[in-house]
Amino acid sequence: MLCFLLNRCQRKIYSPKRLRDASVVIVFHNEAWSTLLRTVHSVIKTTSKNILKEIILVDDASTRIFLKSDLDNYMKKLTLTFEIPIIILRSKQRIGLIKARLIGAKSARGKVLTFLDAHCEATTGWLEPLLDRIAENHTQVVCPVIDIIHDETFAYAKSFELHWGGMNWNLHFRWYPIGQEDFKKYQSLNEIGSFRTPIMAGGLFAIDKEYFYNIGAYDYDMDIWGGENIELSLRVWGCGGSIEIVPCSHVAHVFRKSSPYSFPRKEGVMGTLYTNLARVIEVWMNQDYKNFFYKINPVAKKVVYKDEPISTNLSSKLVNISSRIEIKERLQCNDFSWFLKNVWKENFFPTRDRFFGKIQNIKLGECFQKPNTIGGPSSVGVGRIELEKCLIETYAAQCFIYTQSGLIMTDESLCLDVLDPMVGSSILLLACSQIKRQKWRYNPISNVVIHIQTNLCIDLSSTIERRVVLNKCNNNLSQRWQMIPINWYEY
Ligand code: UDP
Numbered sequence: 001m002l003c004f005l006l007n008r009c010q011r012k013i014y015s016p017k018r019l020r021d022a023s024v025v026i027v028f029h030n031e032a033w034s035t036l037l038r039t040v041h042s043v044i045k046t047t048s049k050n051i052l053k054e055i056i057l058v059d060d061a062s063t064r065i066f067l068k069s070d071l072d073n074y075m076k077k078l079t080l081t082f083e084i085p086i087i088i089l090r091s092k093q094r095i096g097l098i099k100a101r102l103i104g105a106k107s108a109r110g111k112v113l114t115f116l117d118a119h120c121e122a123t124t125g126w127l128e129p130l131l132d133r134i135a136e137n138h139t140q141v142v143c144p145v146i147d148i149i150h151d152e153t154f155a156y157a158k159s160f161e162l163h164w165g166g167m168n169w170n171l172h173f174r175w176y177p178i179g180q181e182d183f184k185k186y187q188s189l190n191e192i193g194s195f196r197t198p199i200m201a202g203g204l205f206a207i208d209k210e211y212f213y214n215i216g217a218y219d220y221d222m223d224i225w226g227g228e229n230i231e232l233s234l235r236v237w238g239c240g241g242s243i244e245i246v247p248c249s250h251v252a253h254v255f256r257k258s259s260p261y262s263f264p265r266k267e268g269v270m271g272t273l274y275t276n277l278a279r280v281i282e283v284w285m286n287q288d289y290k291n292f293f294y295k296i297n298p299v300a301k302k303v304v305y306k307d308e309p310i311s312t313n314l315s316s317k318l319v320n321i322s323s324r325i326e327i328k329e330r331l332q333c334n335d336f337s338w339f340l341k342n343v344w345k346e347n348f349f350p351t352r353d354r355f356f357g358k359i360q361n362i363k364l365g366e367c368f369q370k371p372n373t374i375g376g377p378s379s380v381g382v383g384r385i386e387l388e389k390c391l392i393e394t395y396a397a398q399c400f401i402y403t404q405s406g407l408i409m410t411d412e413s414l415c416l417d418v419l420d421p422m423v424g425s426s427i428l429l430l431a432c433s434q435i436k437r438q439k440w441r442y443n444p445i446s447n448v449v450i451h452i453q454t455n456l457c458i459d460l461s462s463t464i465e466r467r468v469v470l471n472k473c474n475n476n477l478s479q480r481w482q483m484i485p486i487n488w489y490e491y
Pocket residue numbers: 026027028029030031060094095096097100116117118119203224225256259261
């Protein structure tokens with residue numbers, strides 16, 4: 001009877017013999033006492049002893065006094081009470097999360113490395129499903145579903161289901177709805193399994209320790225914070241592994257509005273992130289995407305190249321980049337273009353065989369622009385498409401991709417769409433979902449953009465200025481659009 005009351009995740013039985021033990025590695029810099037302890041206590045409480053080898057805390061040169069002997073004493077007591085080794089390692093200098101995780105990994109005795117941020121809450125049964133996927137195949141890198149600990153009330157909230165990780169044109173990590181093909185595959189499974197994710201969030205994941213070192217661990221020369229999840233994701237996928245999200249495993253995380261700690265570099269968060277990303281680009285991207293990235297992101301160009309041209313040989317200036325390129329060559333890894341084509345087909349990056357550029361109304365002379373709505377990062381750009389003066393320089397909000405399958409998409413996985421499609425309906429930008437409603441056909445001779453489902457044309461509203469709507473096709477100048485390509489692959 002009980003069996004029927006349990007959900008599918010609770011009913012699943014994991015053979016303990018199959019699972020290899022894990023070391024949980026938690027790095028922190030000036031973490032709050034309560035959140036750090038919430039992480040450690042929740043891990044102890046929710047993890048069976050036979051699969052938890054130890055908890056390793058790595059203190060990245062915190063300056064808060066309570067994180068020193070008070071923490072030592074507290075953890076000693078916990079170790080004795082629960083008979084789970086809790087080890088504290090300390091770095092004298094601020095080294096950043098990447099190097100700190102490497103210190104933790106090096107001393108780990110478990111067969112699987114499980115990284116968590118220092119402000120998490122693990123939930124009952126979180127670790128078994130992760131270890132089970134690794135037991136199935138040790139090249140699978142696995143992530144729990146990351147739930148939300150509210151950053152003011154610290155209440156636990158479930159996050160959205162069936163989202164995977166990607167990145168925007170600035171190479172910032174983002175959540176997007178999972179691709180249709182993967183969604184169908186996932187739905188057709190009899191039991192709750194896992195689904196792929198192109199990019200991993202980075203803070204919470206498990207990886208076979210031997211595999212971690214075989215594929216080159218982390219790039220040791222990345223500083224403080226950021227970009228390491230993009231690098232590891234491109235490396236795992238590119239070099240023959242895979243990354244998954246396992247819906248039966250839930251761990252919550254405090255998503256903070258801004259970093260609570262200082263960034264030693266004078267350019268702050270973005271300076272640090274873009275300096276790290278410059279390494280990712282140098283190793284994993286060909287010249288096309290390198291040019292695209294710096295063209296679309298002038299801030300990154302400024303941080304990385306200052307006032308020099310981007311043709312400057314950056315590789316020779318970056319520390320130990322050649323050792324990262326060696327790994328790529330040794331393992332014969334695929335690069336970013338392959339990743340886009342094979343791992344993340346639903347991506348919204350430009351490629352040489354699809355249109356990338358501005359879309360200008362011939363009558364008004366103005367261009368489509370992504371709305372700059374205020375809200376969470378995922379809601380930015382959702383709303384009515386706007387018309388603004390066309391800018392000569394490459395301006396991301398005026399850049400669109402027209403795919404062979406008929407999508408008109410832009411950064412952040414937003415697609416030209418229309419709710420209740422009929423004469424007069426506003427043209428919107430909504431999350432891409434590959435439904436027929438989001439398909440368009442552009443005729444480069446008559447310059448009309450036709451909504452395939454309804455055979456209506458994109459037109460200017462006759463009553464509201466700068467409003468873009470569907471209308472019966474009538475050959476008027478207001479229905480004519482110029483797709484002006486931008487040479488994204490040359491800087
Ligand atoms: N961290 C660290 N040293 C640093 C920066 C961050 O040890 O210089 C730790 C931080 O305490 C946290 C983890 O690395 O446990 C991830 O950082 P954070 O939570 O700020 O990243 P976010 O979740 O905001 O991406």
